Amino acid sequence: MTSEVKDSKPAIPAHNVVLYDLSDSLRRADLLQYTAAIESLTNEAFYTGREKKVKPENVQRAILQADAVILVLSEDKKTLMACMVGNIRRHFSGSSVFIDDVITAPPFQRNGIQSKMMDTMIAWAKDIGLERVALYTERTNEAAIASYTKKGFRDRHIQTIAMVRDL
Numbered sequence: 825m826t827s828e829v830k831d832s833k834p835a836i837p838a839h840n841v842v843l844y845d846l847s848d849s850l851r852r853a854d855l856l857q858y859t860a861a862i863e864s865l866t867n868e869a870f871y872t873g874r875e876k877k878v879k880p881e882n883v884q885r886a887i888l889q890a891d892a893v894i895l896v897l898s899e900d901k902k903t904l905m906a907c908m909v910g911n912i913r914r915h916f917s918g919s920s921v922f923i924d925d926v927i928t929a930p931p932f933q934r935n936g937i938q939s940k941m942m943d944t945m946i947a948w949a950k951d952i953g954l955e956r957v958a959l960y961t962e963r964t965n966e967a968a969i970a971s972y973t974k975k976g977f978r979d980r981h982i983q984t985i986a987m988v989r990d991l
């Protein structure tokens with residue numbers, strides 16, 4: 825009798841991690857078709873139960889003006905599984921890619937997708953000569969902190985406060 829070891833995780837569908845380097849204008853048009861999917865992924869991740877929602881025009885502007893956008897699509901390209909945005913910041917102290925809007929849709933979490941997106945973003949950043957990769961996350965976001973720590977990010981323990989005002 826043969827014994828079968830079953831994985832408790834459901835199998836993740838085949839998918840593609842695509843980095844859109846937005847110095848290529850052709851890729852921008854391709855990206856726009858995913859506006860509604862990005863909007864709903866972001867609303868579910870950050871705005872569930874909240875009145876303020878992501879506006880489609882802001883999604884479009886952000887994806888069109890970003891330096892790099894990563895989308896993880898199912899093989900048939902119909903399902904948006906995850907996304908990540910990278911913007912270049914040039915300081916007197918050096919250049920970095922600043923990462924925002926990191927989301928893996930709940931059914932696909934814990935399958936290494938954030939990890940693959942980060943590897944892809946870092947490879948691109950190195951390729952164009954950037955020196956650092958940086959991001960903010962909330963101190964209460966245990967999943968995000970654990971996943972970034974696993975990728976080698978370290979808490980700088982700086983006494984920064986995030987200040988913001990509407991215009």
Ligand SMILES: CC(C)(COP(=O)(O)OP(=O)(O)OC[C@H]1O[C@@H](n2cnc3c(N)ncnc32)[C@H](O)[C@@H]1OP(=O)(O)O)[C@@H](O)C(=O)NCCC(=O)NCCS
Pocket residue numbers: 869926927928929932933934935936937938939940960961962965966967968970971972974
């Ligand atoms: C944070 C987030 C992007 C991680 O995406 P993911 O694709 O599930 O991450 P990965 O599968 O690549 O995880 C890599 C590692 O991170 C750690 N990790 C990820 N999620 C975790 C969780 N919920 N609890 C503890 N550790 C976690 C684990 O070490 C994991 O490796 P393992 O599964 O082999 O143990 C995802 O949970 C998410 O979209 N959350 C909601 C949106 C959000 O908060 N985004 C971050 C804003 S800064």
